[in-house]
Amino acid sequence: MAAAVGRVLRLGGRWSAAAPGGPRAQTLRLIYTTTAVQRKNVGASGPEKYTEEFIKKQIEEFNLGKRHLANMMGEDPETFTQEDIDRAIAYLFPSGLFDRQARPMMKETYEKLLNAQKYQDQLTAQDLPPQKEERNLAGSRWLTKIELEEMLLEKLSDDDYSRFIRLLEKLMTLPCGDIEEKYIQKFSKEVPVQSEKAVIEPLKYDEQGVAFSTSEGTRKTSRATVVVYDNGTGKITVNGIDVLHYFPVLQDREQLLFPFQFLDRVGKHDMVCTVSGGGRSSQAGAIRLASAKALRSFVTEKETEFMRQAGLLTVDPRVKERKKPGQEGARRKFTWKKR
């Protein structure tokens, strides 16, 4: 403001000095507007970027702060290590740092990461190839957020948790010594193989010696019971009615044939089903699940695993969502009226 006013006066001064003639009306002419009028849009440049200069600046600030701390403690600023900093903070703040942003985040894990990186640098310096043993990713998982909170006895935010997991994964990719391995194993858990959970029933044989297998399936409110016979011609009977009459829609018949087509057994089995409840699509889905479960007895373990991965053996948990008070439906709100 003052600069602008000064500039205006200077202008006025220059103008009156330059004017040879008589008194003229002094017009104020601003050269350019002040920064107060030109507001900078801080949000437009996006989130803060971690450039080289930013990192260097942060390192300088940290070193400066370290020297100040050393001075405060009466120690030598040149030889002030991380342990000395920790001891100084413990001395100055005996009850601990209360402000969340003042506390160091995931200090142990970061230290382990730095150690692992130093170890890798050592290896490359000695010209040894970076050994990375293949850890079996399939059998283990990281702790969930709730389990981690229980372990640390401290509340975590989703953001913190995701950052921690990312750090652990980065640590996994680097070759590190035993201490780091044990540290990582503290945060991982075993996962059992999925397909071993369900028990496959053995085949039964009826009077003619034909093998058959029974099972049940559900979808929404439909319940279906299915008997799949071997040595068949592909005939399907639902509630005593032929499938073409019971399911006039092509999509439902496609769903019934899906497990058979997937296993290449389209004309080889007969099926007798009873189904109740639900609508046409959910009845078809229930029969599909039941027939897939029944076919497990006829088929090898590997093929059941393929069926599971194709989504044929999972019960579909989706049901009609409840209507809520204050809304017209489950999600639809009443028409918004301004007044």
Add this chain to the structure above:
Amino acid sequence: MLPARPKAPPRPRESRAGRRLRAWLPRLTQVRWSRYNPSFVEPEVNRELYQKPWEELSEEEKKKFELKAVQPVKAAPPSVSSSVFSDPMVSKFTNMMMKGGNKVLARSLMSQTLEAIKRKQLEKYHKAPEDEKDTIECNPYVIFHQALKNCQPIIGLSSITKGGKTYQVPVPLKDSRKRFLAMKWLITECRENKNRRMLMPEKLSLELLQAFNNEGPIIKKKHTLHKMAEANRAYAHFRWW
């Protein structure tokens, strides 16, 4: 025009209290949740992936397979099947054409469209001289896919407000968005610009054949969008993602 910037990823499922809270404060709590646990993985229905013998799989595929053995899998949706006749693009298009949940009608319209395309192409095929017969494509699925591919825009526009003014900024589109726009334009075009008497399958087959030959109103719409994006090139640096 595109909606604004990409939103934050959805949070995990909430408790009953959260759901009750959500009924009273619909704007303040997250709505997107699913009946499945977040650890469930999408099912893979394509049979060819499962028919490859174990030795022929590459290292990556073997690892993926081992990983999948421990992951629970969602149930396959009722519109999907492993037969050769189920096409994900065609199913998506049928769903977009569907009105009021009437899948039966939408599916019959779709099959009538494909039939109409086949008939028209066969007519052309039989009338054409011998040397041109090779160039005429009779498979309606090939025509459908190629027509949709031709309709997909490469670049889109997004409204960005900067300094009080709203600018149309050219922005690269994701594949899913391109496919969606192509299908949406096709359906809107067929619903709005047709004769009262003309039925949907007829009009759709006409539009698809025109799009297959890179002509017609939808291709024109795509070109106008590209031209507008080219005209607004100066604002391209407003994009921050």
